[in-house]
Amino acid sequence: RVKQNVSNLCQDLxxxxxRSLAVGTKTGYRLFSVTSVDKLDxxxxxxxxxxxxxxxxxxxxxLVVVVSQSMPRRMNVYHFKKGTExxxxxxxxxxxxxxxxxxxxxxxxxxxxxxxxxxxxxxxKTLLNTPSNPSGLCALSxxxxxxxxxxxxxxxxxxxxxxxxNNLSTMTMIPAHDSPLAAITFSASGxxxxxxxxxxxxxxxxxxxxxxxxFEFRRGMKRYVNISSLSFSPDAxxxxxxxxxxxxHIFKLEQHTPxxxxxxxxMFTAASSYLPAQVSGMMSQDRAFATVRLQMAGQKxxxxxxxIQKLPRLLVASSDGQLFIYNIDPQDGGECTLVxxxxxxxxxxxxxxxxxxxxxxxxxACQSYAATVAIPSSGPVTATLTxxxxxxxxxxxxxxxxxxxxxxxxxxxxxxxxxxxxxR
Numbered sequence: 483r484v485k486q487n488v489s490n491l492c493q494d495l496x497x498x499x500x501r502s503l504a505v506g507t508k509t510g511y512r513l514f515s516v517t518s519v520d521k522l523d524x525x526x527x528x529x530x531x532x533x534x535x536x537x538x539x540x541x542x543x544x545l546v547v548v549v550s551q552s553m554p555r556r557m558n559v560y561h562f563k564k565g566t567e568x569x570x571x572x573x574x575x576x577x578x579x580x581x582x583x584x585x586x587x588x589x590x591x592x593x594x595x596x597x598x599x600x601x602x603x604x605x606x607k608t609l610l611n612t613p614s615n616p617s618g619l620c621a622l623s624x625x626x627x628x629x630x631x632x633x634x635x636x637x638x639x640x641x642x643x644x645x646x647x648n649n650l651s652t653m654t655m656i657p658a659h660d661s662p663l664a665a666i667t668f669s670a671s672g673x674x675x676x677x678x679x680x681x682x683x684x685x686x687x688x689x690x691x692x693x694x695x696x697f698e699f700r701r702g703m704k705r706y707v708n709i710s711s712l713s714f715s716p717d718a719x720x721x722x723x724x725x726x727x728x729x730x731h732i733f734k735l736e737q738h739t740p741x742x743x744x745x746x747x748x749m750f751t752a753a754s755s756y757l758p759a760q761v762s763g764m765m766s767q768d769r770a771f772a773t774v775r776l777q778m779a780g781q782k783x784x785x786x787x788x789x790i791q792k793l794p795r796l797l798v799a800s801s802d803g804q805l806f807i808y809n810i811d812p813q814d815g816g817e818c819t820l821v822x823x824x825x826x827x828x829x830x831x832x833x834x835x836x837x838x839x840x841x842x843x844x845x846x847a848c849q850s851y852a853a854t855v856a857i858p859s860s861g862p863v864t865a866t867l868t869x870x871x872x873x874x875x876x877x878x879x880x881x882x883x884x885x886x887x888x889x890x891x892x893x894x895x896x897x898x899x900x901x902x903x904x905x906r
Contacts, residue, residue: 501788503515504537504538504546508532510529511528514826516805517791519795526562531558533552536577536579537549541624545568547580549580554576555574555576556577557573559603571589573591574594576591576592581620581621583600583623585599585648586598586647590633592614592616592618593611593614595620596608596609597647612634613637619663619664620666621668622668628673630644630646630647630672631644631645632644632668639659640658640661641657643655654691656677658686659678659679659686664679664680664682664710665677674696680708682709683701685700685712685721687721696735701725701731707725710726711723713784715794719735724784726782730773730774730785731773732810732815733768776806785797786798790807796818799826804826805823
């Protein structure tokens, strides 16, 4: 996890028709709305909590979860529009990741996972003694009907446990890779799961809940890399992958129609029984459909596929606080074109100068967290509960106002919901 400068870019750029982005920094956190290529709107800024290394927003709602380095075992849940704390939970060890969807709030520690009911924050399930997971690797699908959780099933090989967060039961174990996992993500519908291992050479896509391998893509052959993020497009037709190298890869998830290449492929398949497994495996792997050459290498970054102003875009956020937006050719692929670059944090002077140079007009000031406290509210009940009770969490409090949960999806004062975008 990047704990300096940027800690989170609200993911879940993992389901990136996302146009909501959150950034945790040494001075607090910022929430952005990405609705156009040329302008990045800061909709909220908090300087009340320094050294934020986790900030997760529930889609584009007013519910936000924050964890700081000063109290890494405590999770604070805020209604940022009203400037109120909804509740806070403490755990037995440092919090490594938080995931949200309409039903669940999942907290991942190194050797345990906690599943809360997001409506009242009741602790529904504690998964104890999970394999050592020092990076907090986990994924939660955003689908209302397919609320699936994925996490490593081993710390020595790339096994994935898929857990039903609605019914609180294990669904399947997928033997995805020979080496430990580095990245996992669900498609928006929760019916596909992509994974990469620490070697970073092969990316695989599986059907959920069956766990059948659907696609296999080769990112490279010459060197091992650290894949930092995977993200499906909203329609699950494309998958992007970023790493510590200067290249971002976009793969196309399609079943090839019969052609000359298919005929040649059949010949390779026939010959594969006479070849070493590694060689025959390479023959069956597809290569990148499109690529991006970043302006930097060696920095941790997160990528996402989004539709902005009715066109497909690739978003890449780097750990030095920059957001890059690229155009994608969905028909022919190839090299993507950089169309805009935004700065995500810095001093007020640097921020204003950067915005002026790009937009030729002064930026709108973000409303501070302190200012939002003055907004009238009904004052939701604040509760401090313990998150590591092994009885499954018998305590229940009306910690989120019931009017925020009308029938159907969660709508916390917002007209639309987009999955969150996160840098890990």
